[in-house]
Amino acid sequence: MAEPAPPSPPRFEEDALYFVPLGGAGEIGMNLSLYGYRGRWLMVDLGITFGNDTTPGVEVIVPDPSFIEERRDDLLGLVITHAHEDHLGAVPYLWPFLECPVYATPFAAEFLRHKLREEGLNGDVELTEVRHGERFTLGPFDLELIATPHSIPEASHLVVRTEAGTVFHTADWKHDPEPLVGAPADEDRLRRLGDEGVLAVVGDSTNIFNKDHTGSEGEVRRSLVEVFAQQTGRIAVACFASNIARLESIALAAKACGRDVALVGRSLWRMHDTAKACGYLTEAPRFLTDEEGAYLPRDKVVYVCTGSQGEPRAALRRIAFDTHPHVTLGKGDVVIFSSRIIPGNERPVLEVQNRLASLGVSMITPREALVHVSGHPGAQDVRNLYGWIRPSVVLPVHGERMHLDEHAIEARALGIPTVLTAINGQVVRLDGAEAGVVGSVSVGRLAVDGERLIPLDSEVVRDRRRMALGGAVVVSAALDDKGRVVGDPRVAARGLLDPKEDAEDIEEILEIVRGTVAGLRPPERLRDEAVEEAIRVSVRRFFRQSQGRRPVTDVHVLRV
Template sequence: MVRSYTGSDLGADALYFLPLGGTGEIGMNLNLYGHKGAWLMVDLGITFADERLPGVDVLMPDPAFIEERREDLAGLVLTHAHEDHIGAVPYIWPKLRCPVYATGFTAALLRRKLAEFGLLDEVPLTEVPLSGKFSVGPFDIELITLTHSIPEPNAVVIRTDAGSVLHTGDWKLDPDPLVGDDFDEARLKALADEDVLAMIGDSTNAMVAGEAGSEGAVRDRLRDVIGGLKQRVAVACFASNVARLETIIKVAEESGRRVCLLGRSMHRIVECARESGYLKGHQPFLSEDEIDYLPRNEVLLLCTGSQGEPRAALWRIARGDHPAVALDKGDAVVFSSRVIPGNETKIFELQNALVESGVEIIDDRNHDIHVSGHPGRDELIQMYQWVRPRIAVPVHGERRHLAAHAQIAKECQIPQQIVGQNGAMIQLAPGEARIIDQVPSGRLAYEGRRLLPVNSSVIKGRQKMVFNGAAAVTLVLDERGQLDGDPEISTAGLFEPGEEDEILTEVEAAISHAVQRLGKRERRDDSAVREAAQQALRRTVNRLLGKKPVTMVHVIRFE
């Protein structure tokens, strides 16, 4: 039985940690801290659906646990502006209606998202300075600047009467981040003097030896690559990596090229970056209409679509249906990004389409032109040596990443390591930390204009139709319950052209026979008629095609 964990049930001397998203998976981060009858949320993100959920683009954590306790939710603190940390705010905030806190760049991106949902004037968004300190209910908050693949990533120090926690967010130790402040080594080291109770930390690259690498080194490599290309160049990268955008813009200018931004998210990120004081001092960007007025060796296209997204700018160019931009034989596309697991097929299809057009592909398989934004093993070790918490709680990773992170913490002589999962209620204090409960957790899908559980009947039904096809039968019965004519059958996703007539003739006969076999009383019962027709259709199609289609039966009677 799940305890209530609300009001006085959160003991004054206890501190709880509860992940509802992002633990046991990468993406959809939602973390809760409970103390003195209040809850603090850290991050509220999304992930993107794949072909297993037809008709669904966006997934997010199910906030039901905290939605039921929203009167006790003191606020939401956002660590940085990546979609897996802020993307669910416009969808879920109306269920929570709590204050939101973020630094300038994150706030700039979030405001644009809120405006798209008509929430800009509703959400109480407080912009916090870098290294800022503030209070949210019984939680005293301090932000510590780190480095990542987006500006202004923050670790969050959460101080309570029960102890202090370092929630790292996403981070790495980049000695040359190019854009934004360096990581605050002095503040991280100073935490060791505070006897930090727990570190809740990024596990994404816990299985990767060494360090993540520096944006400064990537700039040197891209300078060599782009400087050696002779025709039109397109570069695909994550739009949120402002340091990478700055590198590409600078390298283009050094190579005598003008830059054109392609893709909505690319324009949005650049606007937010400039609004926040980044990406200053460069030449004006080309518009799409100006590209063809310049020689091909004087243009660089900075594109969305590095993960093979079908509606992104690069795929439209590869398909030849972009209204203003084309790539020809001898041009080059540089993928300055990593392949996110699960996107391999889409990316390779995109690259194959480009190669078929005679375009050269350059990526991290043949050039070292990307670095991760997450800490490798050596950086995790360094963080533990600086902070020296009593408890390590790995998050932001699949189970194998969490286990590897816990092993690193153990080797660093952190006294306790707790590997949980979404829904694991962890009591950090008082006493020895432990998992004390498992609360309901899950995923919501944004389907059309509504949020539905991923196991809802709507989504399950659509999955069945995608994999098994669908059939609708109309039966007309007279006053005696006898069929008046043959069954009318419509299908989707079952037949190749030319094979339908023969199979449907057999299906119609099976349905007619099943209905005629019913007793007189059953033929007057619509539910009995529907059941007989449905079973006959499914059995016959399964025998002939090996499929069990989703079936609908309509019964029409006349007296």
């Protein structure tokens, strides 16, 4: 992720149009975008990202909304472009700090209701459903959602019309001639928008390194039928739960091959229920539970599993480690990875794949067969879009810095008059001759830590990281009123020493503690803080010299 810009707040001019990303610019995920005009603010998306090995104990991370929280009286609303977690997943955590109306298509609204109920916010959030093509007004912003194919139903580009100009804020999107769920991109509608005049595009960069078009869901469906027909054992398909078109394709391909489909994973059932409530999956046969699927013959079942990214508690990992209560796989079975690996997830995915291989399970990935296509535009799709709507300004988002820069190169090659790049926290003026970065605001990340939010760079998370990498030591020593050690000190060295195997090292530490206290001047031995710091330094020195580690070290002095 790109480093956040140091804050240098601009003076927001009344009639200027501003774009301020607090998430999703310089990184993939955790999208939060703001538009400012005439003293009022519009928020677009409010998403999450996920923790990894560098954030022990933290699974969910959300953007720090402090900048807009300070201005929430001027925040007119939040518009959700689609129902992926990196675009709406933070709403249940951050809405209580914002308390603004939320606008979304019926599918995104239904999915968001599920999440709000889980967090005890059912009925608290003013949630308005908006259909594609409807225009609605929030203060100085005239808004319209335009349908686009993506890997989830009802993804929406957002048109933001103001007197300073019109901004085309893309969702995650693609130009798919055969999306299976929803209609193809409406080229005529986009050309008409271009005829109206588009000041700026704030656009998706995720797949910009693919210089061609993105493939079609229709092609994947036909390929899955062929792949399924070649299998004789159990089939498990790992895919993103939100890809309703893919879920329907798996079900129809299974039916064509005489198999039933069982869903394995809570998020799949949540998406299934959302899709059914919104009128999708009407062509698919009934899905079975994992327990029902376990009673079917090996050549009659297809399991659809969560966990394509190697997530710790997801279904596929539990199957791979043989801890799932109903689903087992073995020699002659196959797992199809109908998804791409999100950058940063390579190691957990490889771990799951190795475990599956050890069970005798074969695997098919997008390298071996057409079992996945991206939901994001390739460079040729981006070129086509810009040819249709002809913007004056292009500002890439939804990508790491290398994605933004590559997107900028493509836009400049098309002759776009102004191409800007900005990362989280930078304030961009979009209108007038002064278009460009004009300042920055504070940004950050918050960890969802149980029932609270804490800064990701807090001492709590830093201590966890240090303990995960360097271990933790606790030393307790009793001293009398003269500062002499009474009895034997106690040492616990979690992740560093085995009490049985490393008894000699533990005894050496005890001698170090005694010697450290004895070596202090009499006045120092009477000050708990001085004794604790001296012991801490000595014990850390021992581990640095013996193991090359710098453990988190706590010392407790008791007076007797």
